[in-house]
Amino acid sequence: MGLSSVLVPYAAYLRVYEPLAAFPEPDRGYWYRYAAQGAQRTAQDELRQSLAGLLSVPPVAVPVRESGEAFVAVVDGVTHVCPWRTRLRGWLALSELVEEFPVPVVDAVLPRAAREQAEADFAAWRAEKPENADARPWIRGATWHVPVRWFVLFDDSEREYEPAGAGESKQPVMRYRTPMVQARRRTARALRVLKDSLEEGPLIDGLVDVGRWLEEFHPRSLVELDYGGLVHAIAPDSLAGDRSAADVADALAALRDEDGTRAGEAYERLTDRWRAVRELQYAS
Numbered sequence: 001m002g003l004s005s006v007l008v009p010y011a012a013y014l015r016v017y018e019p020l021a022a023f024p025e026p027d028r029g030y031w032y033r034y035a036a037q038g039a040q041r042t043a044q045d046e047l048r049q050s051l052a053g054l055l056s057v058p059p060v061a062v063p064v065r066e067s068g069e070a071f072v073a074v075v076d077g078v079t080h081v082c083p084w085r086t087r088l089r090g091w092l093a094l095s096e097l098v099e100e101f102p103v104p105v106v107d108a109v110l111p112r113a114a115r116e117q118a119e120a121d122f123a124a125w126r127a128e129k130p131e132n133a134d135a136r137p138w139i140r141g142a143t144w145h146v147p148v149r150w151f152v153l154f155d156d157s158e159r160e161y162e163p164a165g166a167g168e169s170k171q172p173v174m175r176y177r178t179p180m181v182q183a184r185r186r187t188a189r190a191l192r193v194l195k196d197s198l199e200e201g202p203l204i205d206g207l208v209d210v211g212r213w214l215e216e217f218h219p220r221s222l223v224e225l226d227y228g229g230l231v232h233a234i235a236p237d238s239l240a241g242d243r244s245a246a247d248v249a250d251a252l253a254a255l256r257d258e259d260g261t262r263a264g265e266a267y268e269r270l271t272d273r274w275r276a277v278r279e280l281q282y283a284s
Contacts, residue, residue, distance in 0.1 A: 010143060010144055010228075010229045010230050010232065010233045010280075010281075011141050011142065011143045011144075011228050011229050011230070012141070012142050012143075012145070012146045012150075012225070012226065012227050012228045012229075012230050013139055013140065013141050013142075013224075013225070013226045013228050014139070014140040014141075014142075014150050014153075014210075014223070014224070014225055014226075015071065015082045015138060015139050015140075015223070015224045015225075015226065016082060016138045016139075016180070016214070016217045016221050016222070016223055016224075017071065017072075017073045017080035017081060017082040017138075017221060017222040017223075017224065018080060018081065018082070018138070018217055018218045018221045019078055019079070019080050019218060019220050019221065020032055020035070020079050020080075020081065021218070022217070022218035022220075022221070023081075030068075031070065031081045031083075032079075034068070034070060034072075034081070035070075035072045035074075035079050035081060039069075039072070040072075041069055041070070041071055041072075045069075046067075046069065046071075046084050046086065061090065061094055061110055061114045061115055061117070061118040062087055062090035062091055062094060062118045062121065062122075063086055063087045063090060064087075065087065066085065066086070066087040066088065067083075067084040067085065067086040067087065069083075069084045069086075070082055070083045070084060071084075073177075073222060073224075075222060078220075080221065080222050082138045082139065082224075083138050084138075084139065085135075085137045085138060085139070088135055088137055089137045089139060089141075090118070091118065091121075091122040091125075092137065093141075094110075094115060094118055094119070094122075097109075097110075098115070136213065136216050138217075140213070141228075143281075144230075144233070144277060144278045144280070144281045145230075145274050145277055145278050146225065146227065146230070146244065146274065147206065148203065148248060148270065148274075149203065149206045149207045149210055150210070150225050151225070151244050151245045151247075151248040151270075152186055152187060152190045152207060152210075152248055152252070153176075153178060153182075153183040153186055153187060153210070153214075153223055153225070154176035154177075154178050154183075154186075154223075154225060154245045155176075155178070155182075155186075155245060155249065156243055156245050156246035156249065158176045158177060158178050158245070159174075159175075159176055159243070159245060160173065160174070160175050160176065160177070161173065161174050161239070161240060161242075162174075163236060163239075163240065164236065171231065171232075172231040172232075172236070172239060173227075173231065174226075174227035174230075174231055174239060174242065175224060175225060175226045175227065176224065176225040176245060177222055177223070177224045177225075178222070178223050179220070179221075179222060179223075180214065180217060180218070180219055180220065180221040180222065180223055181219060181220075183214055183223040184211070184214055184215070187207060187210060187211040187214065188211070189252075190207060190252055191204065191207055191208065191211065193252050193255050193256050194207065194252075194255070196255075197255040197256075197258075198255075227239075230277065233277060233280055234277060238273070238276075242273065244270055244273065244274075247266045247267075247269050247270040247273075248266075248270060250262070250263075250266040251263045251266035251267045251270070254266060
């Protein structure tokens with residue numbers, strides 16, 4: 001059975017693909033050889049592997065070894081890779097889980113002994129090398145929605161949509177991809193508009209966090225927003241008509257023009273669309 005034979009919904013991803021030149025040796029050589037093999041991995045492959053440990057008995061909170069897999073993109077003859085870093089992302093996700101949910105809920109999902117072992121392993125790994133203390137993942141994920149701040153990084157013209165059966169994978173695809181320089185520029189512009197128009201809050205804080213994350217990568221990287229498994233939770237007509245990046249750009253332009261009515265209408269279109277998606281997780 002292939003890695004992609006079972007679909008694991010429903011998550012979206014924000015990824016950074018760095019050029020091979022951004023990696024120090026021996027990582028550069030490893031990723032060069034990896035890309036040359038022509039492996040084509042999907043978000044479902046990565047998610048299935050990352051969830052495999054949770055299905056074991058007893059469950060393994062975080063993979064024992066770091067993944068050697070990556071997504072590969074060749075653009076204008078330049079090879080870019082986005083390492084999965086599944087183990088690091090597992091540790092970070094575990095920290096967020098403990099902060100977000102009450103302890104009894106977390107205990108029901110993942111036994112305390114498994115969490116404590118994972119936390120001890122993370123602490124040991126961070127102390128192992130100086131660079132580990134500030135390690136950052138190339139991938140961010142969100143379940144049952146795409147965070148509004150992610151759309152700020154993209155233009156509607158960068159939207160790529162393939163309905164089911166149109167691409168090689170035969171699965172629907174919805175994604176945006178842009179050069180890092182554009183993503184950083186749009187983030188900075190949006191922050192100026194928001195700080196001039198709104199009070200400090202989660203939207204501004206979240207965009208500041210994304211901006212800082214982008215600064216960690218090579219300036220000639222690519223930034224990608226992939227709807228991932230969400231394409232299976234959204235009706236085909238709704239997916240085809242989804243212009244969320246355009247709605248965000250319209251809202252920001254309206255705020256810049258001090259047109260509160262237009263900004264509210266654009267934001268309402270966006271929130272209504274994603275509220276309908278998030279409500280699906282509670283459907284029986």
